[in-house]
Amino acid sequence: MCISGSLRRGSSNTALLREAARLYGGDHRFADLRLPLYDGDLEGASGLPEDVLRVTRQIEAAEAVVVSTPEYNKMLSGVLKNALDWISRTKPFVLQDKPVAILAAAAGQSGGARARYSLMMALAAFRPRFSTGPEVLIAGSGAAFDAEGRLSDPRSVAVLGQAMDRLRSEATA
Secondary structure (H helix, E strand, O other), X not given: OEEEOOXXXXXXXXXXXXXXXXXXXXXXXXXXXXXXXXXXXXXXXXXXXXXXXXXXXXXXXXXXXXEEEOOEOOEOOHHHHHHHHHHOOOOOOOOOOOEEEEEEEOOOOOOOHHHHHHHHHHHHOOOOEEOOOOOEEEOOHHHOEOOOOOEOOHHHHHHHHHHHHHHHHHHOO
C-alpha cells in the first residue's frame, strides 16, 4: 500500500513511491487522499465518509504500507495530516502492528528529513511497526527522476532497494 502526501500530478513523492513499489514487488495500491477536511460535525452527522473507509480498508488489506511525504514548511503535508486525522477515527487502528516505511522527497538539501520526522511523530499514536531499513531521503527531488519517472542516482536506488527488502522481510516475518 502506497500513500503519497502530495496530490500534485508530477509529485516527486508519488514517483518515489512508484519506484518503491517496483523494488518491493508484488501487487500494490495507491491511496487517494482527496478526502474532505476532517470535521467532527460531518462525522457526527454522516459517519465516516466512504472515501475514508476505502483508504482504511486498503490499509487493512495491505501486508505493508509505504508513506512518502513532501516537506511543507518543515513538516509533513496538510493532505497527509488530514488523512491521518480521518484514519484515526476508525477502530480498531488499521495501522496498529502494520509494517510501515517512511520516505521523503523534497527540493531542499535535507531531502525532507524534518517532514519524515514529523510524520513519524504523527504515526506513533497508531502504533505501527516502523521499518528499520535505511532512511530514504531524496534531496533536490525535482531533478532526482528521469523522464520515465525512475530515480536517476544509483545510490538512491540502492538505498531504496535495501529499505524495500527490509520492509518486505518485516511484512512476511
